[in-house]
Amino acid sequence: MATKHGQLPHLRPSELTLLDYAADDSRDIVTLSDQEALILQLAHQIQEQRLEKALLESEPEPDAESPSNDEIEEQLATAERELLEARATYTVRRRAAQTVLMTDPILKAVHLKATIPPERALLHLVNRRDVLALAHEKLASAHDQVLKQLSDSEVENLRINQENQELVQRLLELTKQDETWREKLKDAKILSQLEALETEFKSSKAKWDTIKNIASAMVVGSGLNWADDEQLQALVVDESDD
Numbered sequence: 723m724a725t726k727h728g729q730l731p732h733l734r735p736s737e738l739t740l741l742d743y744a745a746d747d748s749r750d751i752v753t754l755s756d757q758e759a760l761i762l763q764l765a766h767q768i769q770e771q772r773l774e775k776a777l778l779e780s781e782p783e784p785d786a787e788s789p790s791n792d793e794i795e796e797q798l799a800t801a802e803r804e805l806l807e808a809r810a811t812y813t814v815r816r817r818a819a820q821t822v823l824m825t826d827p828i829l830k831a832v833h834l835k836a837t838i839p840p841e842r843a844l845l846h847l848v849n850r851r852d853v854l855a856l857a858h859e860k861l862a863s864a865h866d867q868v869l870k871q872l873s874d875s876e877v878e879n880l881r882i883n884q885e886n887q888e889l890v891q892r893l894l895e896l897t898k899q900d901e902t903w904r905e906k907l908k909d910a911k912i913l914s915q916l917e918a919l920e921t922e923f924k925s926s927k928a929k930w931d932t933i934k935n936i937a938s939a940m941v942v943g944s945g946l947n948w949a950d951d952e953q954l955q956a957l958v959v960d961e962s963d964d
Contacts (some may be wrong), residue, residue: 737864738856747850758840769816776808859963873944877953880937888928 754762830836831844 734864737860739858740853742855743853745950754840772816773809773812776812779808873941874953876937880934881953883930886936887927891927894920894923 827836827844828848831848832839834845836842836844886948
């Protein structure tokens with residue numbers, strides 16, 4: 723577990739503790755007797771048969787006459803609606819029945835009134851369920867925070883790159899105002915380096931424009947509320963022509 727924690731430096735100690743609690747536990751495995759396993763299997767088969775019955779009952783009766791295309795489309799729409807209604811009704815009934823069947827054993831386990839081993843085993847599983855739900859909530863919140871920090875870092879990185887580009891451009895503009903200094907340069911090596919720098923600046927500016935456009939499209943397509951974030955808004959609606 724320590725190795726895993728070393729790979730998760732962004733998590734707080736409380737979140738790492740929740741991660742430990744959420745780790746696999748051999749006590750989560752409940753051993754069922756052959757009779758209990760058979761009961762669960764038969765209950766599953768009954769549910770499948772009830773679903774098949776509900777679907778069959780929702781099928782329309784065949785028409786003796788050949789229907790027209792409009793009638794076929796209408797029948798298909800009706801059959802689809804009835805199928806969805808039948809499936810929804812069956813799902814609601816099944817979940818209601820499962821809830822009723824689960825409530826009593828869970829209450830007995832929580833209030834320490836369980837009388838049989840499966841009911842007593844539920845107490846640990848109920849506690850594990852609550853811990854896992856809490857861990858999921860906290861880790862999901864941490865995940866959202868990391869995504870927000872990543873987004874902020876990307877925006878800040880783009881801002882710094884833009885500042886660097888502006889500084890280089892300002893330097894070149896200052897040197898363009900007075901070209902006499904270029905005529906005074908006699909060192910071919912320095913002139914070559916200067917030309918290489920200007921070429922590199924033009925290439926970097928082109929790359930920056932491409933990266934800025936891609937980043938702007940990513941922000942718009944990410945679903946983030948960029949309109950309420952000044953940095954993101956400046957990135958998306960930036961129409962400057964450097």
